[in-house]
Amino acid sequence: MTVNGLTEQTIFQQNGNTFQAEGRDIRILARYEEPLVVLLGNVLSDEECDELIRLAKDRMKRSKIGSTREVDAIRTSSGMFFANNENDLIVNIEKRITKIMNVPVEHGDGLQILQYLPGQEYKAHTDYFLPTSQAAKNNRISTIVIYLNNVEQGGETVFPQLKLSVTPQKGTAVYFEYFYEDDNINKLTLHAGAPVITGEKWVATQWMRRQKTK
């Protein structure tokens, strides 16, 4: 059956222009319908963004990729993961993310903070694993990337197949999902973190999986 001319159901269930998540009014700023890519406003307060950066700062390591967790030129940022329920701030943000993504946080890979300096980037990739990978047994289904600061220049999240570019704005987020039966739709979620040109870029990423991770 098709709904509104779309071929498949989505995980994300929010419509209209605002919804509540843990006492916060999240704003739906724009959506690309299939694959679903939603731009969200007012996801984190300025104070929450600043606090996440402060807590992450001393724990950043060069980012790794894929199931082998190797350092690779595809991704030149630095990153760290918070543990589930690590502190009150993380508990609160995880609850809000769960409400937005409509998936329990136990299905998550842990909230990840990434930092990009000028010239650093995350080249085009999909967040799900190829069927040949061990990690595909409990594959990823959806992603939210929350921007923790305003980047002076560059650092957009780019979806080349959709010809869509999202500009980082402090407290806003881009959500997308790739759990469609039709794999051709999933492939369209290919995306990249464009090189930062001026300033720094800080994001918080949550990847969700089909089943519990713990």
Ligand SMILES: O=C(O)CCC(=O)C(=O)O
């Ligand atoms: O930094 C970005 O804009 C994208 C981050 C990303 O693709 C990811 O964390 O999976």
Ligand SMILES: [Fe+2]
């Ligand atoms: Fe990604």
